[in-house]
Amino acid sequence: MEDRDIILLYNQRDESAIGATMDKYEPYCTEIAFRILHDREDATECVNDTWLRTWNAIPPDQPHSLRLYVGKITRNLSLDRYRSKHREKRGGGSTAVCLEELSELLPGDSDVEREWERKELASALNRCLRELPERECNLFIRRYFYMASTEEIARLYHLKESHVYVILSRVRKKLKERLEQEGFTR
Amino acid sequence: MKRDDFAYLLGEIDQDLLLREERHGGRKRFPIRLVAAAACLCLVFGSVFAALTVSPGETTSEAGNSSVSASENSKPGIGDLPDYPKGTYLLSAEELAGMMNYGAEYAPTNQYTKVYLPADELAGSANVLPPEKWMLYRYPGETLLPPDREAFDEAFAVFAEKAETHLGIDPNSYDLEEDVSDGIHAVYFERHADVELGERSISAYLIQRPMVNNYLIWSFGMGGDSLYAPMELGGKALVVDPNQSDEEILASLEDALSILQDLFGVAYSHGKVTRDYSGDTISITVNYFSVEPGVTDETFLWYWPRISIYFEKMRRGDSRLFAKVIDCKCLREGVSGTYGEYATVASVSLKEAERMLEMGYVFGGHSCPLCMEQQDEVDFREYDHVELRYEWVSVLDGEFEEEMIWLPFYAFYKKLEEGKNGICTYARTLVPAFPVSEVEEYFASQTEKHR
Incomplete structure (x- = not known):
């Protein structure tokens, strides 16, 4: 259907x-x-x-x-x-690793306390993702939206797992810089 | 904002971006392409292992009697090479860690990779005398070629005719797959054909890659792709006995090599046998290069021209190994015989490497560092074995995104246990055999992060 x-x-x-x-x-x-x-x-x-x-x-x-x-x-x-x-017990598991990686991008507490600011941040994130090369954007989505393992991403995109690590690391850095430029500072 | 909140926020990624990703990452691939990629990996890993068994300057016996063209044989002399532009230190410790899988945020301390080897395999391969300088290869990407349908068709026409003669494959049965969607590193044309021969079938492919025309031949059994059937060439099964010496194996394959040289239209003839162990399984890869293989070295590069035959057990109890895949890579026209840049860098002595090992300044291998934390710690100070080994690491650099480079390391082995079949489990960790800067600072910062 x-x-x-x-x-x-x-x-x-x-x-x-x-x-x-x-x-x-x-x-x-x-x-x-x-x-x-x-x-x-x-x-x-x-x-x-x-x-x-x-x-x-x-x-x-x-x-x-x-x-x-x-x-x-x-x-x-x-x-x-x-x-x-996991409220009481942090760490462990691949989801925790994923979240830890994302923590690099986190804006400071005071920036997104209100709902409209949160929406602003979501818009900014989408703008930043659009500025990335397509493959970098795709890898980011596969990792942090779908929480896929790096091994799985390597298989899907015909990359070495080490390349996936490095590309993701680079994307996080770029996004962090762009979000800071947009005013979402830590 | 908490990190979990940020994870929720990612749920608000625009749908068109998600759909675009699904078109690429989420789509199902043509299955045989994955098989082909797996074959490449097998061959690459086989090649990596070759570093364990060859000493600098050592060459293996020449199999076959075909000549090698001058362009294929060109190789710069080490005296003519420039030093690496970065100066004394090739890399910082942080850069090296980044190239070896883990981002700089993870500590590579106290890491190791488990490997499975017969004890006598290690005993026979000790080689801890580094050259005064390493000749390193850079893969600049500048000779990557765009897809060229006309050139592909020409190469295919020649191959198809030979495939009919030697493999009994009807060239008219070939299908053409085209995929130019994923950027330069995944652009290829591919033609493949399957042919049934009694209880087995053969598939043959030509894939145009950015630097090479890549021919692949597979043999399958009746049960589908997961069951392999012995491959035959010239009416003889391609089989090797792992108890034979390298020379005996190469001699037994002389007839097959002649056929393969004709099939692929190349004269690669410098044979090299590499053996790989995994648990109680052994596999053998026989490579035929256009130049004499050495340890340094360009010949272990994925794209270096060669014919490779990959042998493995058909079933658990087999004493002999059967050919599963034949792989040939020929440089495309317009790509030079050396197509890379070479440079030299000073080497690190074993004594210095041992000092780094004792300090825990190690780069354990291509494995997730977080997983490694769950392994029992191994004390390498009383290591069982050390040797020089090349590791294939990646550099992401500028517009070409990925460069690959072989870097020399001291590999230290510590035996963990010995199985009843004589195969031992070792922990292996790596210390760079080339100068690395800011080592102490880097490891101190990582230790701090782990706290």
């Missing part, structure tokens, strides 16, 4: 929309959740929550890509769960 047909079902409040979404995107969402949580049971629960969250959000939301839309919901739910499970 095409995405637009599934979204139509959501708009008509037809519960078969949920089944159609599951049929089409469960493996995709499970992969995203598992990459963050590294626990099959937790991942399954987050994916199940995704369907409910999607049902509650469409309408009014009318996603352009249903795949990315449910993927983002799964990602956020998985991060929620990851955070609640």
Whole structure:
């Protein structure tokens, strides 16, 4: 079933929309959740929550890509769960490594306390990503949006893993500089 | 802002950027291309291992009797080479760590890589006398060529005719794949054909890469790509016995080499046998180069012209090794025989390297440093073995993005355990055999970060 047909079902409040979404995107969402949580049971629960969250959000939301839309919901739910499970015990696991790498980019506490500032930062980040060479941008997304391992990225992009490390390191540095230029200083 | 919040923020990356990424990273690739890449890796790793078994200046016996063209044989004399432009120190410790996989934010201290080797393999390969100066190769990228469909078709026409003669492949069955989407390092045309021969099938490819025409031949069994069938050339199975000496192996492959030289239209004839061990498995790669192989060296480069035959066990109990992949790389027209830059840099003595080892100034290998932290610490001060070894590291530099360079290291081995089959597990760590600056400062800063 095409995405637009599934979204139509959501708009008509037809519960078969949920089944159609599951049929089409469960493996995709499970992969995203598992990459963050590294626990099959937790991942399954987050994916199940995704369907409910999607049902509650469409309408009014009318996603352009249903795949990315449910993927983002799964990602956020998985991060929620990851955070609640690791609130007391930091470190360990590839997600922690991913987050640690991202910490280089963090603006200071006072910059994004308010929601509109947070949106500004998101816009700035998107602008910065667009300025990157396509491959660098793609690698960044695969690593920090999908939380893919560097080994997996190397395989996908036909690069040595060492190249992935170095490219990502370079991208983080560039983004940090650009975000600072945009006024998001540490 | 907390780091977790930033992770949420990345969920707001624009959809068009995510979709663009999916078109590249998320898409499914033509499977055989991955297989081909795996073959290249096998051959590269096999080549890396060659450094363990050859001494500087040592050459192996020449197999075959074909002549080598003057351009293929050109090689600069070390006396004519300039020093590296960076001066006394080739790199800083931080730069070197960055080139060896880990970003500067991770400490490479107390790291090692586990390797599996028969004890006598190490005992027979000690070589700890570095030259006064290292001749290093730089891969400048300046001779990378754009895709050239016309040149590809010409090369393919010659190959197809020979493939029909020697492999029984009908050239008309070839399909053409074109992919020019991923930038210069992944631009190629590719033609491949499969042919059934009794219980096996053969696939042959020509892939045009930025510097070489890359021919690949695979043999598969009936069970699909994961089952390999013995490859035959001239009616004889391509098989080697790992108990044979290098010379005996090269002699047994003389007929096959003649066929391969004709098949690929090259005269590469300087044979070199490399053996690689992984657990209880051994594989052998036989390379035929256009120039005599040495240890320094250009001949271990991925793109250096050569014919390679990769041998492996078909099944666990096999005593002989069967050819799985034949790989030939020929320089494309317009790429020089040496196509790189050479420069010299001073070497570091073993005594100095041992001092660095004792201080823990080591670069453990191409592995994730965070994972390495979970390994038991190994005390290398009473190491079992040391030798010189080249490591392939990458430099990202300017518009060409990636350059590869071989750098010499002292590899220190410490035996961890010995298996019943005589294969030992060693921890191996690396100390640069060339001058590196700011070592103490770098390791002090990393130690601090780990706290």
